[in-house]
Amino acid sequence: MRTSYNPDHDLSHSELTLRPNDPRWLDFVFWSLNNKVNEHQFEAFGGTGWRGPTSGILFHWAPGSHWERDTVHSFGFVIGHIVGEHRWTDTMFPDFFEKYGGTYGINIKDRLVEIDPRSNAPWVAFLDYIGGSGSPYFRYLLHIDASVDLNLRQIALTAGQGVAFNYSFDRYYDELAMILTDCSAFQFFQMYDRFGPGFAAEGNWANQPMPETALSRIGYADHLRYAPGMGSGGAAAWNVEPTGRRTLRYPLTFPKQIA
Secondary structure (H helix, E strand, O other): OOOOOOOOOOOOOOOOOOOOOOOOHHHHHHHHHHHOOOOEEEOOOOOOOOOOOOOOEEEEEOOOOOOOEEEEEOHHHHHHHHHHHHOOEHHHOHHHHHHHOOOOOOEHHHHHHHHOOOEOHHHHHHHHHHHOOOOOOHHHHEEEEEEEEOOOOEEEEEOOOOOEEEEEHHHHHHHHOOOOOOHHHHHHHHHHHHHOOOOOOEOOHHHOOOOHHHHHHOOEEOOEEOOOOOOOOOOOOEEEOOHHHOOOOOOOOOOEOOO
8 A cells, every 4th residue: 555655656647546445535535625626517418508529428527626627428427427316306397398298206317218218319408408508407417525424434415406415435436536547636645745644634734723613613623624424414415326336227228329
């Protein structure tokens, strides 16, 4: 296991090797959260208000940060985000489904597949409906890290008003590993070696005095960063498993692509 930062020998150019069992992981979680590295939003098919890719759905990561980047993912990946995390049903969007015969109280994935199981056209239309530049639901497609629960080892995320869900530390790693390598996160390793354990997860790092009242208001207790996750106290947030573990009722293969 690596214990120090060494850009010539220790950091991988091809993968993120720092995993949840690493002693530096908790600091890495808070470093990522504070730098908004995992914040991401997906857009309408073909881009929202611009001519984007049509080989999949565009995800925009870490907006406004040094780690900002775009990736393209399959419809199945997007469906996992919407169905597995938002838990949307057709009854939440009656005006959209009116032209398809109304609502039936079933989840979005099943409803759209039943409309046309051989084409991605219903999904293209729905993503445009919720992800278009004039849609009131656009920011519901933005996932924001909200807090960390140390006891349950999970991250609480929000996505629009009234939407919350939890990622396990393993799921959080899965998403960070899609956009980061050790080398692209070298600033974390520099900071960790410079200031030591707790530089991101504890208050008063680098002997910077802060009022105790201020620390308690931003999620620190006895100098240790502890921001209770929304799922730990019975609130309406649910756990979301890594993408590869999700099961879907219908096969999500579309023989024709919308240009």
